Amino acid sequence: MSITYDAYQTFADKVVNKSRFVLDEESKKFRAFLQDSARKRKRPVGQDQQLVRARKGHAGIENSFFQPYPIEQMLAPPPDKASEGRINPKGIPCFYAADSIETAVSEMRPWIGELISVAFFRPFATLSAIDLTNDIESPLALKICMRKELPASPAEIETQLWSELNHAFSQPVSNTTEVAEYAPTQIISEWLKSWGYDGVVYKSSIHTDGKNYAFFNANLFTEGNEAGMSQIHRVGTIKIKSEPANTILSASNNRNNGK
Template sequence: MTYEEPVPFAPERMKPLKGAAHEGRVNPRGIPCLYTASNKETAVAEVRPWLGALVSVAQLTPARPLRLVNCGEGHDSKFDVYFDEPAPEIREQAVWRAIGREFSKPVGPDLAVAEYAPTQVLAEHFKKLGYDGVVYKSKLGPGINLAFFDIDALEMQNVRLYPVKTVTVEIGEVENSYVIKRRKLDA
């Protein structure tokens, strides 16, 4: 008699496949990037699981000293407004907030390829400057996201399997909605 018991993915499957990577916020299609999160709740939320899904989550540690670009601070507002030309340091902060908002902006599953282009260009520039990855705020979980250009920059310590017990969506309403009037039928 055999029993099927769910187990986490094997270590080699916990990283993207070289040459077969999906396009992401930091990487173009075919070039792998290791996307991680600061906690398991954010890691699970970022894969957008369904109710009852089993998600493999690895605990990771740096394999070497790493240099990261922090794009994850101070961008809670939707945009910056100035009535006079701000000082250079204020302009620089505004630019970094805008960059952080772009890295954190949720993109739907039916995205056009070009939606990732701005952050991919920035990530490639950071990589050429010698950085190992990018830190940015998660809009789906309570933590932060970290994307590493070298998929071997981190080593796995533990891999656990987490069942998704609930999926919650909180909605709002946009003011510029519209109503379709029904035509009266002749009696």
């Protein structure tokens, strides 16, 4: 199937700025490409896979010790409290988790000294997830800006497109993020769900060695640690790394202007 290396960027621009619920032929072609190539990125998440969820704060102090939130308060929120996310729209809960305590806590973007409740979970049964973490390429905007060689062969284009999805899913969410910006990944998540997959795995942009998991059915998990209890952690250090923002902005503008 012939498809261009900027197919995801084109699709994302359309669903954010033009038409969200009715796909044109180009977007339908992109969807068909994803459905076909997703099969190669399917991976099992078994009952032996321990996943970690974190939540800022604690349940109080007892016998001079901070108490973590109980396990039932560490589950995914109910529908009436499910807010917008990269994977789920408001009102549809999604089970977000991480591969380690470090990743889960980092995703909270805490301050030094902040207390974080942590809980461990395992799925009830083996689940199937689409793994985005193996297609690692530089973002397309950066390649264009740095005048790097752009993907040309079908295999290179496929790797670039799935890498673009990994960047999109990994993008940190903030209180100022516009709801419309969630549309591309939310729509793709709905496609994956309709194709029979249980979730998606993507790199953490905060803890660079870590992975995040998002499962479409929030009811597929139970406690995973032996004691069936959550833990309390205090943040010790935070590592900050910055990069020139105008480099990416310039590349994006050049692409939008047809340069």
